[in-house]
Amino acid sequence: MSSSTETAPNGHPQRVHNPWLAAGLSVIIPGLGQFLLGLWGRAAALFFSVGVSIAIIIWQQLTGLYFFVAFIWLWNIWDAFNLARNVKRSYFPALLATLIIIYSAGWVITEIEPAKLFAQAHRAAPIVNGMLNPDFxxxxxxxxxxxxxxxxxxxxxxxxxxxxxxxxxxxxxxxxxxxxxxxxxxxxxxxxxxxxxxxxxxxxxxxxxxxxxxxxxxxxxxxxxxxxxxxxxxxxxxxxxxxxxxxxxxxxxxxxxxxxxxxGLSTNGALVLEKMAETLAIALMATSFAIIFAVPLSFVAARNLMSGHPWTLAIYYVVRTILNIVRSIESLIIAIVFVVWVGLGPFAGVMALTVHSIAALGKLYSEQVENIDFGPIEAVRAAGANWYQIVVYAVLPQVVAPFLAFTIYRWDINVRMSTILGFVGGGGIGFLIVQWQRLSEWEAIGAAFWSIMVIVALLDYVSAKAREKLV
Missing domain, CATH: 2.60.40 (Immunoglobulin-like)
Incomplete structure (x- = not known):
């Protein structure tokens, strides 16, 4: 006995063969015809495209965009009809209509008004003047x-x-x-x-x-x-x-x-130098502390080293999940926690960058460990080495140079991040910038900006050269 169910190209069962029936089903619910044709991914994309578009239009009251929803719906009907005839069309028109709706809503939500750039340009004059006449x-x-x-x-x-x-x-x-x-x-x-x-x-x-x-x-x-x-x-x-x-x-x-x-050096210029030194120190200490924890964590977060036993594999998943969660939290948010915990000042900034850097470096290090040549590991293991000896004699020699390159790169990032931690009380030059902004001390802010640009550009150049030598 023959079955009325065939298999779509993606392996899902195809339950509809009539083009008009597929089109009619897509009239009722966007993507339903595609779903019964076995194209579940395409069906889900069309359903959510229409649903999200309607939700956005209702939320932002952008009734003029219903035209594009209607276009997506009609295209979905036409697409189901063609798919039932084994003719697969490009989904670009529906994607374009969806993007128009999303970007139109984004334009409204973010209150973009380019005219203000010209109508209110005079407001930027004091800041520009301060940048051109830094109080250094x-x-x-x-x-x-x-x-x-x-x-x-x-x-x-x-x-x-x-x-x-x-x-x-x-x-x-x-x-x-x-x-x-x-x-x-x-x-x-x-x-x-x-x-x-x-x-x-x-x-x-x-x-x-x-x-x-x-x-x-x-x-x-x-x-x-x-x-x-x-x-x-x-x-x-x-x-x-x-x-x-x-x-x-x-x-x-x-x-x-x-x-x-x-x-001579101005009062604000001396403050800028002092806080820039504090900023560099925050980045240096945070990166150094992070290395101490990130290096050992990277080995237990490497799948190729931890997949030999169910318990070690479980440890791998736990550590990797924690690293991903912590890395996803912006360091400014972490800084707010530490400002409340240990008080205002550079120590809070050091702790915030340390926590974020442990997660970031741990992930980078572990990915490098996962990409090493497995030959030396097999050779050392065949000689009867335990897990610790494998890491020391077969893994470390292959990852030292990449680890150093990642560390220098992270220090470069931490220098940039430490310049703004002061905005939430985490010390560094950002703390002065916030105070000067409240007092409209634009010349002092200009001195801080120029110092940040020079230091960051210099460190960027040095770190790039160092990474070239190591990688």
Missing amino acids: LERESESRKDRGPFEVPCSDNPPDALTTLDGGATITLSKPCGEVGDQLHVEGNGFWPNTPTELWWANPIGQEQRLTQDGQQIVLTSDDSGAFAADITVPQAVPLSHQTEESQSHAVQINQTRIIGGW
């Missing part, structure tokens, strides 16, 4: 800070609008008190002549903030007599949650710095 070197200089009191809001006894400073300089405000958002005219006389003059604001607890106009810090240059004038807006210097109806004493602050000597 400076002339020997002296500075002064002077304040003129201002009350917010006005009380019955406001301060004088004229403030006379030591040395005879004066700060004159158009009014001694007012509200947040008021316009205020500031005049200075008797200051250092022909000197850059920055206007700042000091709140009641002494916190200082730059005064800006059109997004740019207000920086003037005093004239030959040391006079200057500017119009400012009274800022919201006290959080609304701490604001009361009582008058509070603020101040307009005048900062001047003038050159008195030659070039």
